[in-house]
Amino acid sequence: MGQEIERKFLVKGDFKPFATKSTRITQGYLSSVPERAVRIRVKGDKGYITIKGIGNQSGVSRFEWEKEISLEDAEALLKLCEPGIIDKTRYIVPAGNHTYEIDEFYGENEGLTIAEVELNNESEAFSKPDWLGQEVTGNPRYYNVMLMKNPYKNW
Numbered sequence: 001m002g003q004e005i006e007r008k009f010l011v012k013g014d015f016k017p018f019a020t021k022s023t024r025i026t027q028g029y030l031s032s033v034p035e036r037a038v039r040i041r042v043k044g045d046k047g048y049i050t051i052k053g054i055g056n057q058s059g060v061s062r063f064e065w066e067k068e069i070s071l072e073d074a075e076a077l078l079k080l081c082e083p084g085i086i087d088k089t090r091y092i093v094p095a096g097n098h099t100y101e102i103d104e105f106y107g108e109n110e111g112l113t114i115a116e117v118e119l120n121n122e123s124e125a126f127s128k129p130d131w132l133g134q135e136v137t138g139n140p141r142y143y144n145v146m147l148m149k150n151p152y153k154n155w
Contacts, residue, residue: 004052004064005122008142011113013131015102019091025103028081029145037145040077043090047074052145058138060122084108084148096127108151114142 027041039050047070053063069077078085086109091102098117105112114136117126136142141150 002064003061005061005119005124006116007060007119007126007135007137008139009115009117009135009137010133011102011115011131012133015093015100015115015129015131016091018093018095018129019102020094021092023090025088025090026078026085027144028078028085029148030077030081032082032145032148034140034145039145040074040081042071042074042078045071047071047077049074049077055138058122060119060137082148084151086144086148093129095129098126100129105147105152108153109147110153112147112152 023044025041025043027039029037029039031038034054037052039048039052041048041050046068048066049069050064050066055062085107087106088103088109089106091104093100093102093115095117098119100115100117102113102115105114115132119126140146141155
């Protein structure tokens, strides 16, 4: 059982030349309530189930538990998920002592690109590359579980 500490930003520039890896991700939610979101994800050729708890007041940290499951189980569980499947490519971009995970969304969320950086504690310093835009940490509108319910195209 772990604690996730991350900051989220919009992306305003070209980060792709700095990416070391990219993976297509499809995900849905068996439960989308804030107290216990249950996510099913197909990431490349692997499947995962993740449970996330409600965030703290700043939105920087929250409980997260994840386990790898078979690709077949993940694909079957995706069919049981609530409406609003998320489709995106995740890019891995090193910057200073940290690594950003940058999600470029498709479908209903086309045009939205979000960068996340995981930290060891809430006050940890981290590098902010030029392509990093406005911080949206703690803004529920940018959570994947909310993008499933109210896609970017509807804003």
